[in-house]
Amino acid sequence: MADSDVFLPLVEKFIENDPETASRIFEGLPQEDVAGVFQSLPPALAVRMIRHLQISFASALLKDVDDRFLGDIVSRLDPQLASSILMHLPVDARERMSAQIAGKLKDQIRELLEYPEESVGRIMTTDFLSFDKKVLAQEAIEKIRLLAKKRYPLSYAYVTDEENRLVGVLNMRDLMIAQPDKRLEDISRKDVFSIHCFQSIQEAANELSRRKYFAAPVVDSENHMLGLIKAERLIHGDVLLNTMNQPLRFYEAQHMIFAVDHGRGKIFAP
Numbered sequence: 001m002a003d004s005d006v007f008l009p010l011v012e013k014f015i016e017n018d019p020e021t022a023s024r025i026f027e028g029l030p031q032e033d034v035a036g037v038f039q040s041l042p043p044a045l046a047v048r049m050i051r052h053l054q055i056s057f058a059s060a061l062l063k064d065v066d067d068r069f070l071g072d073i074v075s076r077l078d079p080q081l082a083s084s085i086l087m088h089l090p091v092d093a094r095e096r097m098s099a100q101i102a103g104k105l106k107d108q109i110r111e112l113l114e115y116p117e118e119s120v121g122r123i124m125t126t127d128f129l130s131f132d133k134k135v136l137a138q139e140a141i142e143k144i145r146l147l148a149k150k151r152y153p154l155s156y157a158y159v160t161d162e163e164n165r166l167v168g169v170l171n172m173r174d175l176m177i178a179q180p181d182k183r184l185e186d187i188s189r190k191d192v193f194s195i196h197c198f199q200s201i202q203e204a205a206n207e208l209s210r211r212k213y214f215a216a217p218v219v220d221s222e223n224h225m226l227g228l229i230k231a232e233r234l235i236h237g238d239v240l241l242n243t244m245n246q247p248l249r250f251y252e253a254q255h256m257i258f259a260v261d262h263g264r265g266k267i268f269a270p
Helices: 003-017 019-027 031-038 043-050 055-062 067-074 079-088 091-099 103-113 137-150 172-177 201-211 231-236 250-261
Strands: 130-132 156-160 166-171 215-219 225-230
Touching: 003 019, 003 043, 019 031, 019 043, 031 055, 043 055, 043 067, 055 079, 055 091, 067 091, 079 091, 079 103, 137 172, 156 172, 166 172, 166 215, 201 215, 201 231, 225 231
Parallel strands: 130 156
Antiparallel strands: 156 166, 215 225
């Protein structure tokens, strides 16, 4: 029995239990060694690993995989990550990956790639929670409870008008203590910091760092809400820079994530 057959179950268990730490370790190993392990992983587990890798490293691992494995991976990627990886691949690998993209994912990636290169629109996520301003507090609470059971606990949501323009941000504490029949427009915070979809990633990273925010809504010129940009996405996307236009050192990036995890990061202007 080959050594890889002996250790692969242990590697799989490690990735399953702590994909972020596993990814950091893999990034420090020779790429050819990691590639062999990566292609032996079940697709669902490989995707968990990809989500925590630097985009450039993830792209390097994917460029030589066979079409079947590539198709299994692509079908599980969110459009933001898929589009970022696609743009980091060499031409031949990009064509192979493009051939595996279909349906809704293809449309979503096309929309993202319509934004200028190095703009926030390219890497924003469209996975965010928003409510119409006329929704009642009790209705919003019921919806959030339902989502929390299916996905993950939420700490904030955005409030929009009938034309999807951003009009406020909703703190969960404010929502929980509000009268059930109060409209969200009456309890949301109106002074919302947002980032234009055409703003450069560099500028957005500097703004989030300066304000110590870990996320901000992305809007167009008419303040329509388009998505959300997260500091963690900037870090893992190889784009978070400091004000000296140099890459953040690893310990600085880790400190930023630590602050967010422990509640010191902010999501909107107080």
